[in-house]
Amino acid sequence: MLSIHHNLIGTALAALVTLGGATAANAQGSVGIPVASLPAEASGDARAPYAWTDFCKRTPSECRTDTREPERIELNAKLWKTIVATNNSVNREIEAVTDDEHWGVVDRWDIPTDGKGDCEDYALLKRKRLAEAGLPRRAMLMTVVIDEENAGHAVLMIRTDRGDFVLDNKRNAILPWSQTGYVYVKRESQYRTGWTSLGGAQTPTVASVQR
Template identity: 55%
Template structure:
């Protein structure tokens, strides 16, 4: 079952949730793809000011596109997703993902499915990491159809379980991680 905030978001913006099953399920991780991913991740992280849904909307969970420049974790990821689709990425490779963060709190990230493994775009850092290097507990993510979500079974990962860094795969250094005070 999808996250309730996702269901409400898709009712309000169905065009953002439609997945074309004829699109590729993965993108090749080329230097050009890496460049677009890092640019959009950093640009969106810098553009949106962090605020909780309670403070912003008066509700526990509201998913949106941060049109007023404010949002929490899922809003950052939805904006990144929209911009990546505009840049030519198939929506099918961009999966909204629910995790438990390093502090034990619910958190949303954007998973990008590549031929070199799944990468995580996060508003907590500008560095794009392989999912195994985030230290998050993975609960569920958007499925390949968009309307359903799949359980990830609470998979726990940490930097100690990681494989080769992405920077070796694309032959470019990763940006340094950056935490935004007060961000989710």
């Protein structure tokens, strides 16, 4: 499980900003790609999760930021189909286990090559496979949120010209970030090897597209 200090949760909850989202009926366009939605804006530097820093020491190639790559993906039906298929396949393939069960530690980030992992491991594998499919790694950001159980959770945020979308191991539906019901704490920076704050923005849940 992703660890977040209680003070961080308190800070995020104190900074809630309610954001509107598209209705469930408008979540996907008629041409097979999502209807455009507002992006998630960063608001300054943030401390990287300890387990991410440890992961980067072990696997530096997964953490480098190449500023020559585009910040956003120009989304089309083919790319969206690839993103959806990757999200579904990883959610189906990986067995959900806690880091304590898996590694005997509170928090460890890794590519789940043994077929087991928790939230951040799902996200790391999705990013790796999408990068191998040709999507720019710079536009795919590990993101820390507070979930519906008031616990730390990690997802993959994909930044596109149609808004920012979340790939999540809790659901197969890929939602605009503003429809997930999460509190957004921080994500990877697109400008350096580091993290940036998302200001504790709170989002409503669109229940009918949860799965």
